[in-house]
Amino acid sequence: MEPLIQTKKCSKCGEVKELESGFHKSNRNKDGYYSSCKVCHQQHYKDNKERYRENHRQWAKKNPERTREFKRQWAKKNIEQRKARALEYRKKNREKINERSRNNYKRDKERYQKYRDEHLEETKEYGLKRSVLLEDTIVRYRIRHRSGLENHQITPELIELKREQLLFYRELKNLKQEVRNGIA
Numbered sequence: 001m002e003p004l005i006q007t008k009k010c011s012k013c014g015e016v017k018e019l020e021s022g023f024h025k026s027n028r029n030k031d032g033y034y035s036s037c038k039v040c041h042q043q044h045y046k047d048n049k050e051r052y053r054e055n056h057r058q059w060a061k062k063n064p065e066r067t068r069e070f071k072r073q074w075a076k077k078n079i080e081q082r083k084a085r086a087l088e089y090r091k092k093n094r095e096k097i098n099e100r101s102r103n104n105y106k107r108d109k110e111r112y113q114k115y116r117d118e119h120l121e122e123t124k125e126y127g128l129k130r131s132v133l134l135e136d137t138i139v140r141y142r143i144r145h146r147s148g149l150e151n152h153q154i155t156p157e158l159i160e161l162k163r164e165q166l167l168f169y170r171e172l173k174n175l176k177q178e179v180r181n182g183i184a
Contacts, residue, residue: 006018006019006020007019007022008022008023008031008033010022010023010035010036010037010040011035011036012036012037012040012044013036013037013039013040015037017037019031019033022037022038023036023037023038024038024041083152087150087152134163134166134167136159139159139162139163139166140154140159142162142166143158143159143162
């Protein structure tokens, strides 16, 4: 025996539709479905979209901690999507980003120079420390500028291989220097 197809009449348009395919589920109603069909529900949202957005903005202002937490959770769940979006944006707006960087540099050039002059020893020491330790950012920079790879194409394994190569070259250079000086 075939099961009966349950139907319901939409409270907005008056059409009779199947429950499963025609109505969204709702815990508030006895039958478990909204009183208006999916089509009417969508139309209502489209007609009142700005009002819903404004209500959401007001709620977000009143609940900044919860909003921040929702955003943090979303960002955590959607890391790959965020990376893909950022990459796509950078590809489409490369010139705009470069222009903004140039303008920021021009605007802050004097401030940067003043800081470097005041903290000359610290900045030299910091730069040397980073290059001696071959931090990931230094190695990633070397890979990018020598191979033409984009940042997202550089894997941790590639960084580690490049670091080993750089350490090997550094050791080789030191040995050559010792041979020239007659130490080895």
